[in-house]
Amino acid sequence: MPKVTYRAADGGERTLDVAVGLSVMEGAMRNDVEGIVAECGGSCMCATCHVYVDDTFAERMPSPSEEESEMLEEVIAERRPNSRLSCQLLITPELDGLLVHLPERQT
């Protein structure tokens, strides 16, 4: 199973096996990673599942849909070029080793 590392704003991190087809958000919620709220449960409606994708993965990551990029306007922490909504990031074998940084706040 692909591995995903969630690095918190305070530097603490957890690396987990996340099944192909799950989202980065689901990987976090099912394994009780702190720092993602995901109020709408992955419907791209709430913008509380914000992550920063590490630059090393910038090229392997499909770009956000129009919907996701519009919802990204609503994130509470600073929006950066590598900001994504983690419920829209589906795990694929190519993303094995993915590193995402969690923002300080989601709400």
Place this chain on the structure above:
Amino acid sequence: MAAADRLLVIGGGQAGYQTCASLRAEGYEGAIILASEEPEPPYQRPPLSKGYLTGEQGPDDLPFRGNTFYEDQRIDLRLGDPVMALDLRAKRATTKAGHGLDFDRLVLATGASPKLPPIEGHDLDGVMTLRTHADAQDLKARLADGGSLAVIGGGFIGLEVAAAAVKLGCKVSVIEMQDRVMGRVTAPVVGQYFQDLHARMGVDLRLQSGVARILSSDGRAAGLELSDGSRIKASVIVVGIGVTPCEALAAAAGLDCQDGILVDATLTAGHPEVFAIGDCARFPSPYAEGRVRLESVQNAADQAKAIARAVVGTPEDYTAVPWFWTQQFGKRLQMAGLSQGYDAVAVRGSLEADKFSAFYYRGGRLAAVDSLDSPADHIAARMMIAEGLTPSPEIVGDQSIRLKDWAKTALETA
């Protein structure tokens, strides 16, 4: 706040779960007990009328958190044992199994339960409502072999179920008393759009129709007889005519209830240490006249966060902008604000292009915005409503203007 503080949450739904999670996130050190009637750990309800029925989402997709969360966060989760009595003076709750739960603070998050119409046949096998995971499992099983479904009530949940059932190959009818669907909360243009959508997808939509009785055959539901005498065949009947707040426990404990447990702007119910939130609470909103009771994920979650902050810090008035969403046949409607009592509507975008927003005005001020597949409008709407900004119908209609930019400029020059 003493470390020995004990906080009891009654109701393990969206609001109850979020209260516990936010209390720990805010650094609350006291004991937390989450008492829930349902047998399973807190889970999300929105998928129950959407992806869960179609099979796009399964049981594993429903729980808010994984198995270790409640233990890790020192949340004492008591499942399958409803609280039956509440003594606010003694600060003690008693469960059905006879357990006494002592508390210093109390959060009532008991939610709401579906109404059943007092019509003949409502207790037949095959007539159901949709609120819980168990309800959804039952409904999913009954729709599995592509039978026929009649939905009583053209509200959000009824229409979502109708859309899911069409996807499963069922023959679907929707019966609505009013002259349009979702009429309680949306403008005619929005209702019309969804009516056309459902009709196009093959749903038999009966507007301005009442149900006289539910027909039976061999003791099971077999269809509906409408008030005009016409009949519709259906083996599954879903009733989606709204909910009643679960307030009996609170009322028996002496709290004021009027279609919802009455709370003030800080969400406290008559006692500084008793809160009521989510679907069961009626609260004063800056976005409406008088008190409102809202049924949405946003409302449950934001109110939970507000009281978590109040418990660890100082209480503040709850002022989050209400928002809501529905998904039917792949179309997403996002709603911001409260449209009730609106007196004018302006439309941005076009229905033909399946991309538009309806802007609701009340007394010359922007009250609410419903956006169909237009998240940028929705995001701008949340900001404008929170800030009390009102774009004119001309600005709304001019798609060369980005609303978020307009709002930013309006704020800077205000």
